[in-house]
Amino acid sequence: MALEQLFVVHDPATIAAVIVEPVTGSGGVYPPPVGYLQRLRELCTQHGILLIFDEVITGFSRVGAPFAAQAFGVTPDLMSCAKGMTNGAVPMGGVVVGNRVYEAFMQGSANVIELFHGYTYSAHPLACAAGLATLDVHEELGLAARVQAIAPVWEAALHALRDAPHVVDVRNVGLLGAVDLAPRPGAAGARAQAVHTACFEAGVLVRNSGDTLVLSPPLVISEAQIGEMAHSIRTALQHIA
Ligand SMILES: Cc1ncc(COP(=O)(O)O)c(C=O)c1O
Structure with a gap:
């Protein structure tokens, strides 16, 4: 309407x-x-x-x-x-x-x-x-079929972050994902930037846009690599303010 x-x-x-x-x-x-x-x-x-x-x-x-x-x-x-x-x-x-x-x-x-x-x-x-x-x-x-097959693993890994510190929302579709973080008072974007830096130091490239982590991994990402990515985001969230 x-x-x-x-x-x-x-x-x-x-x-x-x-x-x-x-x-x-x-x-x-x-x-x-x-x-x-x-x-x-x-x-x-x-x-x-x-x-x-x-x-x-x-x-x-x-x-x-x-x-x-x-x-x-x-x-x-x-x-x-x-x-x-x-x-x-x-x-x-x-x-x-x-x-x-x-x-x-x-x-x-x-x-x-x-x-x-x-x-x-x-x-x-x-x-x-x-x-x-x-x-x-x-x-x-067969990348389209591969994405379809691994999308549920991707979805589960991202939504498991729902209880990690600072997380307010999680979205996904195909091999795209986003994790919204609560902003630090008076410092919009700083928290997600800190996650980006911590993940980068751990060898995982995570892009942030404002206080959202925007994720778009290679279409050939493995289940183990999805686990590694989710683990480094969780670890970063546990260690940053
Ligand atoms: C959805 C979308 N459309 C268009 C563009 C611009 O495309 P290009 O940089 O190839 O011109 C971008 C980003 O670069 C995008 O994310």
Whole structure:
């Protein structure tokens, strides 16, 4: 209802596109409420608005399917992707479009470039080679299925931190996770920064964003490594103020 109101308030006729991360990533790993993406799709379709998924974090098996669009069963009109596309080894980004958008670009005369849009490094051979090699590895190792299989271990390890000092919330989806800490009075972000430093010294790289630990491990992480990560976070939380 609130979502529908937003469309009404802004007049759907003035909205060209809606862009969302299917799972909010750097903002703190917030999985979408049940049915939210489906409803967004319905409203966009109803009003002729393009739906864009930013799959820069969620794409390439991070949430247990090749793309979050598949994991949540919602098909956007466009998807942006990067990061996992080359396993982060070489800079590369891309936009995947559905037939409707593709066909719109194919209406011009035959002798004109369909989408006159390029960068110095568009389709760079090195980046394309890294991208193709990444796809091969995804296929060979069955990474999407692997993420699905290990996700329950990841979930259990993270949620076991619920009783550790300072922890106020834990979220997870696929191989993404977040642990919210209570901030130190008057020093927002300092506590999670201290956890980052303690874990780093123990050989585990944990990223903090404000007072949230934002976790996005390699897709090949083992059960033992998940245990090691959870142990070092717990140890850090027990030793910092
Ligand atoms: C969800 C999301 N979208 C887009 C970007 C930007 O992507 P890029 O740095 O590849 O342009 C980032 C972070 O870098 C991101 O986390």
